[in-house]
Amino acid sequence: MIQYYSTRDQHKTLVSFEEALLKGLAPDGGLYIPSEIPEIDSLNWLNAHSLAEVGKKVLSAWLKEEIPEADLNLIVDDALNFPCPLVKLSDDLWVLELFHGPTLSFKDFGARTMARLMQHFLKKRSEKRLILVATSGDTGSAVADGFAGQDNIEVVLLYPKGKVSKVQERQLIVKRPGVRSFAVEGNFDDCQRMVKEAFLDPGLSHLPLSSANSINIGRLLPQSLYYLWAVSQLKPQAISPVRGAEESKESLNFCVPSGNLGNLTGGIFAALSGQEVGHFIAAHNANHFFPDYLHAEVDAFAFHKTIATVSNAMDVGSPSNFERIYHLLPDKKLKSWVWGTSVDNKTTLKRMKSCYETYGYISCPHTAVGLEGVALYREATGDSSRVISLACAHPAKFPEAITESLGIATPKEEALEVLWQKETNVISIEPNLSALRRHL
Numbered sequence: 001m002i003q004y005y006s007t008r009d010q011h012k013t014l015v016s017f018e019e020a021l022l023k024g025l026a027p028d029g030g031l032y033i034p035s036e037i038p039e040i041d042s043l044n045w046l047n048a049h050s051l052a053e054v055g056k057k058v059l060s061a062w063l064k065e066e067i068p069e070a071d072l073n074l075i076v077d078d079a080l081n082f083p084c085p086l087v088k089l090s091d092d093l094w095v096l097e098l099f100h101g102p103t104l105s106f107k108d109f110g111a112r113t114m115a116r117l118m119q120h121f122l123k124k125r126s127e128k129r130l131i132l133v134a135t136s137g138d139t140g141s142a143v144a145d146g147f148a149g150q151d152n153i154e155v156v157l158l159y160p161k162g163k164v165s166k167v168q169e170r171q172l173i174v175k176r177p178g179v180r181s182f183a184v185e186g187n188f189d190d191c192q193r194m195v196k197e198a199f200l201d202p203g204l205s206h207l208p209l210s211s212a213n214s215i216n217i218g219r220l221l222p223q224s225l226y227y228l229w230a231v232s233q234l235k236p237q238a239i240s241p242v243r244g245a246e247e248s249k250e251s252l253n254f255c256v257p258s259g260n261l262g263n264l265t266g267g268i269f270a271a272l273s274g275q276e277v278g279h280f281i282a283a284h285n286a287n288h289f290f291p292d293y294l295h296a297e298v299d300a301f302a303f304h305k306t307i308a309t310v311s312n313a314m315d316v317g318s319p320s321n322f323e324r325i326y327h328l329l330p331d332k333k334l335k336s337w338v339w340g341t342s343v344d345n346k347t348t349l350k351r352m353k354s355c356y357e358t359y360g361y362i363s364c365p366h367t368a369v370g371l372e373g374v375a376l377y378r379e380a381t382g383d384s385s386r387v388i389s390l391a392c393a394h395p396a397k398f399p400e401a402i403t404e405s406l407g408i409a410t411p412k413e414e415a416l417e418v419l420w421q422k423e424t425n426v427i428s429i430e431p432n433l434s435a436l437r438r439h440l
């Protein structure tokens, strides 16, 4: 059975997936990492016809000892019921569109799957949970939507008031069963700190708190499977020992627009479980702690303030999942495998424009950070291998940036239009633990 231990536990005390999932953060404040990584035979997914099919194969490799196969299949079919197209921009560049779930960001993958995994275990235990989640934009709506209506689970969202886009805010505050939204008068760091403090606060120990941020292992495992799905979509040129030596010579790189590094952790899981990945490109905005770490000697655990940018879902000064990656991979391996870069606002908007002019493709600011990252990587390293760049949010969520960079109105998106007719439910709170405690 694959078990998990905390990054801060020297004794590596093992817990089940069920416990790691329901706890979220380990009691010592560390993050759960797997004690072993299952080997998943890549030939198995090269023949996959749907995302859910890959999802079942991958998650079953991780979870089969803890969740009966029939239950897991139902969970995956219900959670991953949306398309995930791989769009070709040129002969050596694709974008993997991860934004066709209900809240139009890649966070639907993790949140929807995790909600159903949690509901599975809670029902079995006849227990309930209150999910506390800090969001810089897309996480909150994906979690709210993914968990809404699950019988044994309630959700409280904290987001930095005025620091998410209008559309994102609307997605966060629409009324959903079992979900409350708090607009925190501070920034994302305040929200994240309040959540962390709440978990350690004896005054709240009577509440069955749990997290749904990308610190939860239950969100990260589902985020590994679309890397494998993408490779299955590349066939017949996919990298495979049996599909022609010609193609297998050239490696495949993934570019991951990154903030809290959950998505990259998912990619690392996919790679450690058997998918060959040449390099990962971690493309960050002005919050550049991780690229700095990869390229230079910087203090790995110093705190960095968050800087607000046009790619706001990636506005994370000190990424939580860094601690996880740091423990998952030896430093040398990490630094040789992952290449990092930082992209400023002006360059992001310029890349959105050039992407539209060159490929006729409208990208959101986050996707544009990724595409700029691909260009910078190729220039810096001379490695011109094929790249799949992850497209993590639907461009229609960022109409202001699109108008500014492309000078066009954003094409209408039905899933967003309907939000403006819905009822909302939100209260403003001060950025401290006692305010949070009062309102819980």
Ligand SMILES: *Cc1c(COP(=O)(O)O)cnc(C)c1O
Pocket: 105, 106, 107, 137, 138, 139, 214, 257, 258, 259, 260, 261, 262, 263, 264, 313, 314, 366, 392, 393
């Ligand atoms: C959350 C998010 C990211 C960053 O993902 P991490 O897992 O936090 O690194 C990038 N782009 C979009 C659109 C997001 O919503």
